[in-house]
Amino acid sequence: MTPPLLAIENLSAGYKGLNVLAGLSLEVGAGEFIAVVGPNGHGKTTLLKTISGLLSASGGSITLAGLELTHRRADQIVAAGIVHVPQGDLLFPDMTVRENLLMGAYLPDAAAQAGERLEEVFQLLPKLRERQGQIASTLSGGERRMTGIGRGLMSGGKVLMLDEPSLGLAPIVIDQIYQLIDRLKASGRTIVLVEENAARIFDRADRVYLLDNGRFVWSGSGSELMQRPEVLQTYLGG
Amino acid sequence: MDVFTQIIVSGLTLGAMYAISTVGLSLVYGSLNMLNMAHGGILTIGGYAAYAVSQQWGWPPVFGFLAALVVGAAVGLLIFVATAWPLLSSKNFETNIFIATIGVGAVFENIVLKLFGPYAKPQPLNIAGGIKIGAVLVPYQNISILVVAVVMMILVALLLQRSRTGRAIRATAQNRDAARLMGVNVVRVYAQVLALSGALAAVSGVMISSLATLSPTMGGDPMLKAFIICVVAGLGNTYGAVAAAVVIGLIEASTQYVLGVRFGFALLLLLVIAVLIWRPSGIFGKSRVVRL
Numbered sequence: 001m002t003p004p005l006l007a008i009e010n011l012s013a014g015y016k017g018l019n020v021l022a023g024l025s026l027e028v029g030a031g032e033f034i035a036v037v038g039p040n041g042h043g044k045t046t047l048l049k050t051i052s053g054l055l056s057a058s059g060g061s062i063t064l065a066g067l068e069l070t071h072r073r074a075d076q077i078v079a080a081g082i083v084h085v086p087q088g089d090l091l092f093p094d095m096t097v098r099e100n101l102l103m104g105a106y107l108p109d110a111a112a113q114a115g116e117r118l119e120e121v122f123q124l125l126p127k128l129r130e131r132q133g134q135i136a137s138t139l140s141g142g143e144r145r146m147t148g149i150g151r152g153l154m155s156g157g158k159v160l161m162l163d164e165p166s167l168g169l170a171p172i173v174i175d176q177i178y179q180l181i182d183r184l185k186a187s188g189r190t191i192v193l194v195e196e197n198a199a200r201i202f203d204r205a206d207r208v209y210l211l212d213n214g215r216f217v218w219s220g221s222g223s224e225l226m227q228r229p230e231v232l233q234t235y236l237g238g
Numbered sequence: 239m240d241v242f243t244q245i246i247v248s249g250l251t252l253g254a255m256y257a258i259s260t261v262g263l264s265l266v267y268g269s270l271n272m273l274n275m276a277h278g279g280i281l282t283i284g285g286y287a288a289y290a291v292s293q294q295w296g297w298p299p300v301f302g303f304l305a306a307l308v309v310g311a312a313v314g315l316l317i318f319v320a321t322a323w324p325l326l327s328s329k330n331f332e333t334n335i336f337i338a339t340i341g342v343g344a345v346f347e348n349i350v351l352k353l354f355g356p357y358a359k360p361q362p363l364n365i366a367g368g369i370k371i372g373a374v375l376v377p378y379q380n381i382s383i384l385v386v387a388v389v390m391m392i393l394v395a396l397l398l399q400r401s402r403t404g405r406a407i408r409a410t411a412q413n414r415d416a417a418r419l420m421g422v423n424v425v426r427v428y429a430q431v432l433a434l435s436g437a438l439a440a441v442s443g444v445m446i447s448s449l450a451t452l453s454p455t456m457g458g459d460p461m462l463k464a465f466i467i468c469v470v471a472g473l474g475n476t477y478g479a480v481a482a483a484v485v486i487g488l489i490e491a492s493t494q495y496v497l498g499v500r501f502g503f504a505l506l507l508l509l510v511i512a513v514l515i516w517r518p519s520g521i522f523g524k525s526r527v528v529r530l
Contacts (some may be wrong), residue, residue: 054415074418083419090416092409103409106402107421155421 003066005030005190006051006082006159011060013050014214020046022214023060028159028192033185035193035201035222038211038235044194045087047211048161051192052084053077064158079107081158087167089148093137097128097147100136104154113156121150124183142173149180160184161192166200174200202226210235243374245491251380251449253487254387259442260464260471260479261394262314262435268411268474269431271332275339276317277439277464278457279346284310284440285361285447285456286350293362302363306440314436317342318429326425343457351454358451363444383445390441391480394434398476407431411474466506470513472523482521 004027014020020043028034038044049055051062053074062069069077078084091100101121105114122129125146131139136147145165152160165181166174178200185191185204195201201208202222210218210225212235218225225231259281266274287309292302321338328334368377398404409417410427418424446460467486471478486506494502513521 052419054418073423075421075423078419078421086415086419090413090419092412092416094412095408099405103405103417103420106406106409110421111402151420 004028005032005065006192007061007063008051009061009063011047011050011057011062013046013055013057013059015046015055019058020214021050024211024214024216025060026209026216028190030158030190031188032206033191033193033204034207034209035195035205036209036211037195037198037201040196042211043214044196044211045163048084048086048163048192048194051077051161052082054084075107078155078157079109082161083152083155083157083159084161085148085152085163085165087163089144091136091139091144091147091151093135095136096133097136097139097143098132100147101128101132101151101154104151105156107155110155114154117154117156121153124153124180125150141169142176145169145173145177146180149177153184159190159192161194163194164196165193166195166197178204198225198232240373241495243371243376245495246488247371247374247376247380248494249488249491250484251383251487252490253484254384255442255445255449256460256463256467256487257480257483258387258390258438258445259460260467260483261391261476262438262442263461263464264468264471264474264476264479265407265411265431266435267468268476269407270322270335270428272322272335273332273339273465274317274432274435275336275461276321276343276346277339277435278461279343280310280313280317280436280439281443281446281457281460282350282452282454283313283346284443285452286354286443287440288363288444289354289359289361289447289452293359299363303441303444306444307437310440310443311433311437313346313440314432314434315429317436318432322428322432323425326428347454347457354452354454356454358453361444361447361452363448379448383448386441386445390438394438395477397434403427403430463506466510470510470520472520475520475522478520478522 006028008024008026011024012019012021024047036044036047046055050057053072057070064080064082067080069080092103101118102114105111105117127143128146128150131143139147149165165177169177193201202225205222207219208222208225209216210231217235218231263274263277266272284306288302288306291297291305292299317339321342322335325331325334325338365378365382368375398408406417406422406427409420409422410424414424442460443457447456467482468479471482490502490506493505517523
């Protein structure tokens with residue numbers, strides 16, 4: 001078996017005096033689509049923030065293609081190839097859509113290819129081409145989400161981590177976002193997706209991890225999860 | 239007509255000097271949420287650096303100006319290393335850094351006092367003569383202050399808008415975590431912003447002392463005005479701060495002419511109160527709507 005691209009072992013992390021993650025282990029192979037589901041407030045966002053270096057781990061290890069990243073700074077982790085599209089988009093509100101996208105290619109390696117990447121993102125998200133001159137704070141929720149994901153794509157990282165891309169959007173917009181995710185998956189990207197709502201990821205994810213109270217309580221394929229209603233009932237309330 | 243020219247000239251000169259010192263303060267607040275109370279100290283040190291090089295060492299005035307730039311940047315960096323860096327992860331950063339920089343400012347003032355003595359000194363960077371507009375003699379000194387200020391503002395704007403460093407500074411100011419996720423080393427951005435702010439403050443110190451005199455406490459009054467301008471414009475809004483600085487310079491010059499010098503500052507404070515009642519987050523300040 002080939003070694004996993006992203007390997008997380010026994011990871012603990014949290015905020016001052018409060019441990020949120022209690023020894024998580026997770027492996028992501030190249031080209032895989034991994035989904036982490038679980039109720040709100042059980043550590044999904046904390047997991048992604050710890051991987052991307054916004055929070056520092058209190059124990060365990062994170063390696064990307066054999067490279068130890070556990071206590072690196074966030075900018076070093078992006079440079080290594082882990083891209084985190086955060087919850088709530090965190091756009092640069094006073095910059096235009098185009099400037100936001102170009103910030104995604106801030107690092108020298110990405111900046112060298114910024115022109116081609118921008119064209120790829122515009123191909124994938126034609127709406128952003130129309131909106132490229134608009135100030136980010138005036139975008140609609142769906143456009144903001146697309147800009148956030150597009151900005152993440154600009155860095156050309158090896159692993160794309162998406163934190164609740166459907167949060168706060170209208171159902172029709174959620175459909176568009178998931179169509180985009182399907183296309184990203186089809187193009188061979190490695191994706192780690194965090195969702196509260198399991199319904200959208202059953203038939204998409206190669207593997208699903210169920211996060212409860214800072215631990216993985218179950219993992220398996222999406223179809224296996226569908227055949228285990230009691231698991232869903234217990235942890236996600238149906 | 240001549241009175242009008244006079245007011246415009248001195249108002250613009252004041253505004254230009256205020257703008258230079260306010261931009262630094264505003265950039266630092268915008269990216270670090272840091273009210274730098276040692277800003278006045280850098281201003282003073284900048285003025286004295288130019289004095290030391292061009293008066294005591296006898297070098298050409300241009301070197302005095304450059305020395306102020308370099309020393310100001312170094313002092314800004316020093317403030318970062320000595321106060322902001324160790325406090326970055328502290329819980330009440332904004333309060334702690336405020337108090338820490340008051341201490342640093344006091345140290346700066348006393349170093350200047352020790353090195354140069356308490357007596358006011360003339361700033362040698364002075365250009366004699368002027369041109370006549372109508373019956374008004376516009377000193378070359380004022381013109382050069384205006385030109386230098388405008389050139390520096392353009393350079394800062396180009397740096398912020400066009401360069402990679404500038405984009406990183408703006409990104410950090412707009413959303414710190416997002417900037418980190420883009421690969422920006424925010425600690426390095428903080429250091430750059432403080433160095434830039436220090437260089438600007440020092441230049442403003444040279445300008446102010448060239449119209450008045452050098453003294454160890456000369457930084458206090460311009461810093462207070464810079465704070466007022468920042469608050470009126472909306473804290474952290476750099477371009478707004480430039481506009482507000484020019485307007486406030488013009489208002490101050492007209493008040494001084496119409497009502498007398500002693501009313502200048504009082505009216506300024508009155509204006510601030512009025513602005514803050516009307517727009518609590520400043521004229522250009524945005525009370526941001528948080529959306530998901």
